[in-house]
Amino acid sequence: MSAQRCWVDGRAGSGVPADDRGLAYGDGLFETVLVVEGRPVWWEAHLDRLEHGAAVLGIVAPARGLWWNDLLAARAELPGLARGRWVARLTLTRGSGPRGYALRAPMRPRRILALAPAPACADAARHGLRLRWCRTALAVQPALAGLKHLNRLEQVLARQEWNEPGIDEGLMCDTRGAVVSAISANLLCLTGRGWVTPPVTQAGVAGVCRRMLLENGWVGEGELRCDEVDGARALAVCNSVRGILPVRQLGTRGWGIEPELRALQRRLAAIEPAFHHPFLDDELA
Amino acid sequence: MSAQRCWVDGRAGSGVPADDRGLAYGDGLFETVLVVEGRPVWWEAHLDRLEHGAAVLGIVAPARGLWWNDLLAARAELPGLARGRWVARLTLTRGSGPRGYALRAPMRPRRILALAPAPACADAARHGLRLRWCRTALAVQPALAGLKHLNRLEQVLARQEWNEPGIDEGLMCDTRGAVVSAISANLLCLTGRGWVTPPVTQAGVAGVCRRMLLENGWVGEGELRCDEVDGARALAVCNSVRGILPVRQLGTRGWGIEPELRALQRRLAAIEPAFHHPFLDDELA
Numbered sequence: 001m002s003a004q005r006c007w008v009d010g011r012a013g014s015g016v017p018a019d020d021r022g023l024a025y026g027d028g029l030f031e032t033v034l035v036v037e038g039r040p041v042w043w044e045a046h047l048d049r050l051e052h053g054a055a056v057l058g059i060v061a062p063a064r065g066l067w068w069n070d071l072l073a074a075r076a077e078l079p080g081l082a083r084g085r086w087v088a089r090l091t092l093t094r095g096s097g098p099r100g101y102a103l104r105a106p107m108r109p110r111r112i113l114a115l116a117p118a119p120a121c122a123d124a125a126r127h128g129l130r131l132r133w134c135r136t137a138l139a140v141q142p143a144l145a146g147l148k149h150l151n152r153l154e155q156v157l158a159r160q161e162w163n164e165p166g167i168d169e170g171l172m173c174d175t176r177g178a179v180v181s182a183i184s185a186n187l188l189c190l191t192g193r194g195w196v197t198p199p200v201t202q203a204g205v206a207g208v209c210r211r212m213l214l215e216n217g218w219v220g221e222g223e224l225r226c227d228e229v230d231g232a233r234a235l236a237v238c239n240s241v242r243g244i245l246p247v248r249q250l251g252t253r254g255w256g257i258e259p260e261l262r263a264l265q266r267r268l269a270a271i272e273p274a275f276h277h278p279f280l281d282d283e284l285a
Numbered sequence: 286m287s288a289q290r291c292w293v294d295g296r297a298g299s300g301v302p303a304d305d306r307g308l309a310y311g312d313g314l315f316e317t318v319l320v321v322e323g324r325p326v327w328w329e330a331h332l333d334r335l336e337h338g339a340a341v342l343g344i345v346a347p348a349r350g351l352w353w354n355d356l357l358a359a360r361a362e363l364p365g366l367a368r369g370r371w372v373a374r375l376t377l378t379r380g381s382g383p384r385g386y387a388l389r390a391p392m393r394p395r396r397i398l399a400l401a402p403a404p405a406c407a408d409a410a411r412h413g414l415r416l417r418w419c420r421t422a423l424a425v426q427p428a429l430a431g432l433k434h435l436n437r438l439e440q441v442l443a444r445q446e447w448n449e450p451g452i453d454e455g456l457m458c459d460t461r462g463a464v465v466s467a468i469s470a471n472l473l474c475l476t477g478r479g480w481v482t483p484p485v486t487q488a489g490v491a492g493v494c495r496r497m498l499l500e501n502g503w504v505g506e507g508e509l510r511c512d513e514v515d516g517a518r519a520l521a522v523c524n525s526v527r528g529i530l531p532v533r534q535l536g537t538r539g540w541g542i543e544p545e546l547r548a549l550q551r552r553l554a555a556i557e558p559a560f561h562h563p564f565l566d567d568e569l570a
Contacts (some may be wrong), residue, residue: 004384006303015300016308018291018397023301023376025437026311032384057438058445087384091308094441099289099317099372099401101437101444101468112303116384139424140460143442151436152310152386153342156379157428159386160343175425183386 004089005078007113010070012077020110022093025101026150028110029053030091031208034118034241036274038075038082042240045208050092053147059094059109070113078115085118085274087241091150121242125265126279128248128257129168129237131182133226134158137175138203146206155183169237171229171250174203179224185237186210188219188244189229190260196222208240209268218267234258243275244268289374290363292398295355297362305395307378310386311435313394314338315376316493319403319526321559323360323367327525330493335377338432344379344394355398363400370403370559372526376435406527410550411564413533413542414453414522416467418511419443422460423488431491440468454522456514456535459488464509470522471495473504473529474514475545481507493525494553503552519543528560529553 008014021027031046054061091112136158186207213219235247269276293299306312316331339346376397421443454467471492498504520532554561
């Protein structure tokens, strides 16, 4: 049913005890890391975010070397991991505990590594995605906003709003009406202010690809209303598995691929070759 | 570490596959059912709520007989279940699935039954609990409010706000400032309007004990502000594991046990003997 292979605390194929608090309460965090030719992309940035989230939730983050050892163990058992593109999902839960929310004794956090082939992205990076607006709104919760935690029912509900295969992603607002992100990616919007991505202090996830674009000064943070997004000169979504993907349709409006969007993709490819595609060399911007 | 015994899809002691969506996204629901002398209390009402939640999330709820069979299997392996008080946690997840939020193929939901001794409640029912206000606010999310789903990080954070053993529970407001509930129980507040419990259409869980009190007309639904709660004639919390527990302290304010509170406890005991305590006969109200 599932193409995933799993390692729990470094041991292959094992299940997770039914009293794990990640299962009981979504009490944990995760990262989805692109692995290209055996190299995890933006590895330290992913662990930065995981450790920040763990600090907020009061979970003791494992030493970084343990995750690395898990990856090495996986590579030993899955030689194909050294070639091609994979997604490594790192899940950190608070571990097994008794019934109830209270933390009565120190808990031993649990690491889960799951590996699956990465989705193809070259075509989407070239030709773009088709999006729709979601009716499901993201709740405003400053205490959890930005974290990639395991409470993801809003995304699950939003993704159930359509089943047309022609629609690739959905855009979500928060319950105040501010635009936040796509379901599985951050949003980039070319406005009169340049490339803008919404803040993630009230809702949403602080994506690792988004962080790279912000840190390099290629994108700025700014509030966006739906009408600004609908009227944007160009739109794209980004995440750490697929890089920057243009939006070619949102609802009834279509876009061509603007030179500014190709320029942003080239900048990303220049700092991270995993997101270089041959068409970025071939085409004139 | 944990006193829980678990059955997964009716099989004892098994773990849960690491690709379960309950673990990946909190994609599921749970119920905590009091079991007294082998009898699950308010069994049908718990399954009503579970099935309603499953319909909202788009999970196919198992036939009720399957949960019953799980309980029988547990009783066969755990003879002590026929005596005393236990808590049966029923967890329903969407089951195992591939990476990503999309539901690409029908998934087989997974049942998890966990049994643990019930917490003592007679003393608390008699003498009351000490509460504090939580700083962590519940997000406003009408799409999920009322459901007992697996996305419980807000409760986890709220419960970490204190570790004094003298504080038993915390009261939570939503991000708009409306009072919602205790962390693990609904709130009952005796005001000029009689006994009032906040609505659960924006945040909070529609508790099964709360439902019984509302259906019998002993409690009404109404918005509550913090100052109304602080100034209430009497306060109590309720859930289906411990029944109605008086609040004897909230922050710096203390309360005695009002006759109206004992009267409410007696009414509950009259419809559900699991919540009868000898002191309810002995004392004059």
